[in-house]
Amino acid sequence: MTDALIPVFDGHNDTLLRLALGRAGRDARSFFDEGKTGHIDLPRARRGGFCGGLFAMFTPSRMSEGEELELSPRDPANFAPVSRHVAEPFTQRMIEMARSVEVLSGGDVVIARSVAEARLAMSDGKLAILLHVEGVECLKTDLSNLHGLYQAGLRSLGPVWSRKNEFGDGVPMSFPSSPDTGSGLTEAGRDLIRACNTMGIMVDLSHITEKGFWDVARLSTKPLVASHSNVHAICPSPRNLTDRQLEAIRASGGLVGVNFHVGFLRPDGQQNSATDLDQVVAHTDYLLEKLGEDGVALGSDFDGCTVPDAIGDVAGLPHLIDRYRLAGYGEELIRKIAAENWLSLLERTGI
Template identity: 50%
Template structure:
């Protein structure tokens, strides 16, 4: 069977470049074998494009050394890092945006930052990788939103108001298992302005990491489809990061989208971080998501380079193993293509409206 191209709802490759900028040539262009992504392995695995996240890491003192051990021994309830300083966040975000722009320039036409849905389609059609600049957590955006316009001019087309820790715009879910996403207050006044301005600019709003009350606020305010780029089904794995059936139904009613997160802690019914697992839990989540959202509103949201993923996939070059597991599970070739590519393209058409 021919390889099915995959459009991905979320990755953290820019964070790898941020942490070792002196190695970015080997990391990106040559592929040093580390992490989950690089240009050679993307092409080998059929990676057609996706959302490349600008994510601001917390200072080392706010990151517990035993975090991974705790997440491999449920139950757990991890404290959220503190809210970040705007100046620090903007400095880091500009550096990461610069890395993405460098990736485009250095790729000699094999990788393109896309600003419209038609650009995404055109780029994939000619065999290049289509990238959308995304911001995972709006720490780099000031409450008056002036910097939103600046990043939009650079190519920003998708933003999540929070990455779990609080921002000027809202509150995220802590990492708790078992737990629910109903963990705190909704959007702030600045958060509500952010939603309205993103609608005006046709910037997609990402609901992954946002708590339940914030989710409901976005649903009330937004005129765009509701999207969670990398989230799973709470009914299968009761993590605070996963979406309840009520939330999934709201996304379905809006004509929105959910990208299946490959992170083991959000896939495994036992909530463990261990990557020693089969792909069966991924298929259980897909079955549940499709059962509520329908076949046209579910896609992939890998979290490559941001999380532990199942051993049978290993990295982006292992995507064909997932598509083959879908076929063996009984999904038709048409459905597999929808889940891997076509549904995201349709969502971008509905959201960007270009």
């Protein structure tokens, strides 16, 4: 491993959910102590070069504080609908968790409301958080509470998680499967895409059905983005993207963040953490071929998935960077994938 750390701006993690649920005794103060569970805290982030990212706010179908969630694809209870009356206050709870982390950090963590703020924080050695909602069950269908979330710092959202809501339909976690598994956007979903385009909120297509993907592609005037998805031709999970979807993302000037979840990396779809980093490189190579050097980034899914043992947690990011070097990636390309492509994409989205 080289001594110089490559700065990483990552497209997706579930750390706020982990903190909000108090899993394994975690809370806002624990974010500043190096832990042995989970994937992200500030000491490990600094050791790994992680200097910013999109921090997701997700409301599970079922949750119990202090316990790990088991999102087995075989248990339909994990994918049951969630009401706004549950999701709205829980989303506010995660926003308050992010604010608590920011305040307790003494300036070392910043909730950025623009790319310019994120770049400044990162250049000053701070951790930049951009807030993202994963599955918009917290929104009213008339979008009357969207502005309040924007004022709180929301700059990115995924209309659906892997379940149906009032805005659209998400793909299941089955394997193998096509992403063409359900319906697309509802009228409220179409209104949401238009509002996001106007306000400068990024729309994330990870988790959406193929019909929903094409609905967004027809409506959106902004680059198409899948923050944490991989290649369906390599791993036939419905969470991954077909060649036709990748073509549309490239044509829009969009981006895909490589997901570290082993079940979305491996051709056999197995949840085996003893997965070689060659699998990450294989997906990255394929995405580079289809999207070009400006269309590929990282979307780890830290704190929400099973990552390869060779990465382990956020402190292990340099292992992946060195594996990219071994694969022949130049330093300029690595820096694009690690951070710059995300920041440039968010700028093009108007953030």
